[in-house]
Amino acid sequence: xNTSDAIFPPAEAIFSNYAPFWHxxxxxxxxxxxxxxxxxxxxxxxFAIAAICSPDVRIVTFELMSNHLHVTLSxxxxxxxxxxxxxxxxxxxxxxxxxxxxxxxxxxxxxxGLTTLDDLRNVIAYNNRNGFLVNPDETPFSYPWGANSYxxxxxxxxxxxxxxxxxxxxxxxxxVQSRVxxxxxxxxxxxxxxxxxxxxxxxxxxxxxxxxAHQYLYRITKNVEALKAIAEEIGDQVFYTDNELYDTxxxxxxxxxxxxxxxQLAVSAKMEVAKVMKSGYHxxxxxxxxxxxxxxxxxxxxxxH
Numbered sequence: 204x205n206t207s208d209a210i211f212p213p214a215e216a217i218f219s220n221y222a223p224f225w226h227x228x229x230x231x232x233x234x235x236x237x238x239x240x241x242x243x244x245x246x247x248x249x250f251a252i253a254a255i256c257s258p259d260v261r262i263v264t265f266e267l268m269s270n271h272l273h274v275t276l277s278x279x280x281x282x283x284x285x286x287x288x289x290x291x292x293x294x295x296x297x298x299x300x301x302x303x304x305x306x307x308x309x310x311x312x313x314x315x316g317l318t319t320l321d322d323l324r325n326v327i328a329y330n331n332r333n334g335f336l337v338n339p340d341e342t343p344f345s346y347p348w349g350a351n352s353y354x355x356x357x358x359x360x361x362x363x364x365x366x367x368x369x370x371x372x373x374x375x376x377x378x379v380q381s382r383v384x385x386x387x388x389x390x391x392x393x394x395x396x397x398x399x400x401x402x403x404x405x406x407x408x409x410x411x412x413x414x415x416a417h418q419y420l421y422r423i424t425k426n427v428e429a430l431k432a433i434a435e436e437i438g439d440q441v442f443y444t445d446n447e448l449y450d451t452x453x454x455x456x457x458x459x460x461x462x463x464x465x466x467q468l469a470v471s472a473k474m475e476v477a478k479v480m481k482s483g484y485h486x487x488x489x490x491x492x493x494x495x496x497x498x499x500x501x502x503x504x505x506x507x508h
Contacts, residue, residue: 247397253290266349328422350400367392
């Protein structure tokens with residue numbers, strides 16, 4: 204969608220005009236679905252076609268992970284669920300044709316309504332940083348399997364305009380063989396091997412849900428407690444970057460013990476902070492060891508693998 208010349212209303216008006224909004228997610232404990240780059244490309248194309256075939260749903264952002272997905276969208280609940288079922292149906296058919304069947308019986312979606320603008324902003328940020336948390340080689344602006352890289356990134360939008368190419372009918376049928384998809388009366392543009400999210404996510408509009416790029420970046424990188432609350436509510440295993448986790452540990456050290464450097468805590472205090480890091484923030488043993496300067500054997504005895 205091209206909205207570059209549009210004049211956008213305030214964020215509160217956009218939120219009101221396009222409500223209701225939802226966070227849609229699937230469980231993390233599913234078997235692997237996207238096992239290599241080829242299946243990720245297929246997943247991106249199938250997601251795009253399902254979204255375009257679901258006119259009552261507007262995709263705000265999404266990320267495909269190896270065995271689950273996160274989507275932020277607007278539309279009525281029934282339409283949101285129908286979109287997910289269409290995506291699952293298309294994906295299951297494709298993988299069967301490829302001789303890579305997956306048991307989708309447990310691949311169910313959950314939906315949580317986003318009733319405030321603040322909650323919506325946090326969920327967009329949560330979804331857009333999901334991929335980089337589990338891949339140390341990525342950032343929220345480079346992880347390739349979602350719409351995340353297009354938020355506040357004019358260079359990515361320019362690449363789409365300059366380098367995209369049209370998807371052929373044969374390519375479309377390669378991913379989705381369905382009368383629903385055949386009725387799509389629009390040209391699809393490929394970039395980097397899959398349909399570009401700018402074809403079906405009005406990123407410029409949704410970017411105006413934030414006050415500016417600075418507020419978006421803060422939500423992505425600094426708003427750790429709000430993101431932690433989302434993860435706990437939906438049952439995600441939270442993995443923080445070292446910098447994010449260290450900032451949190453410093454805050455706990457300062458607030459509980461009046462000491463700025465966690466490494467300077469007494470051993471008994473370090474043990475208490477270690478328990479908080481493990482239970483509240485899913486820190487691994489090496490992170491606990493590094494940040495608290497604790498002996499590795501002591502940490503491993505406290506939290507056996």
